[in-house]
Amino acid sequence: MAQTVADSLTSDAGDADIIEAAAKVPDVASLKLVADWVARASEREARNLAAGKRADLVQMFNAEFDAIRKEAAKVLPAVLQLESASDAIRAGKAKEWARVEDLYAEHKSLRREVDSLRSDGLLPAFKGHDGYGTWKHPEPAPRYSDLPEFRRFADDLRREAYVPADQAEVDRVRAADQEAARVG
Numbered sequence: 001m002a003q004t005v006a007d008s009l010t011s012d013a014g015d016a017d018i019i020e021a022a023a024k025v026p027d028v029a030s031l032k033l034v035a036d037w038v039a040r041a042s043e044r045e046a047r048n049l050a051a052g053k054r055a056d057l058v059q060m061f062n063a064e065f066d067a068i069r070k071e072a073a074k075v076l077p078a079v080l081q082l083e084s085a086s087d088a089i090r091a092g093k094a095k096e097w098a099r100v101e102d103l104y105a106e107h108k109s110l111r112r113e114v115d116s117l118r119s120d121g122l123l124p125a126f127k128g129h130d131g132y133g134t135w136k137h138p139e140p141a142p143r144y145s146d147l148p149e150f151r152r153f154a155d156d157l158r159r160e161a162y163v164p165a166d167q168a169e170v171d172r173v174r175a176a177d178q179e180a181a182r183v184g
Contacts, residue, residue, distance in 0.1 A: 008021045008024075009021055054122070054123065054124075055165065057117070057122070057123060057163075058123065058124075058163045058164075058165050061110060061113075061114055061123075061162075061163040062162050062163055064106075064110055065107075065110060065160070065161050065162055065163075068103050068106055068107050068110070068157075069157050069160070071099075071103060072100065072103045072107075072153070072154075072157055073157070075096045075099050075100055075103070076100055076103075076150065076153070076154055076157070078093050078096040079093050079096050079097045079100050079150060080150055080151065080154060082097065082150075083148065085097055100150060100153070103153075104149070104150070104153045107153065107156060107157075107161070110161070111134075111161055114134075114161075114163055123163060124164065124165070124166060124167075126164070126167060126170050130174070132164075132170050132173050132174040132177070133164055133170050134161060134162075135159040135160060135161055135162070136159065136160035136162055136173050136177060137158065137159045137160055137177050138159060138177075139159075140155060140159065141155040141158075
């Protein structure tokens, strides 16, 4: 703080000038209070903006999930039977393997973002939805957790992650999935 005060003074400054300059320099606690206030105001503004654009967020996330499913449908079959990146290299499928890794990472990242926004109240969350508030087909493959990574990704794509706009959409998705399971 002393250096800041000294840098602001002229060469002929007296005691009164030094006291005045020192009074203008905020202490660390004051700076922290200002920074905290700015952070809270920014967070509040971001929440208000997101809440005002909730429908746009829902649409944006669903478009992202759809784009990942569409692209993965093209490249995933080429590497689904491979066990490792080394196998992909030997099979001449390194580019496809890398793209599927990227798509899987994007998919997981989107799901984490949706979960975070739901926990913050910026996207709708549905209690007692039996997975239908997250997946259009929530029942995972048998022994899902034992599946190799890309097969889990393929199953996640089959289950269709989405962001429902409201409870009515969750109810429609549940009814359609249950009807398909009963008929199929």
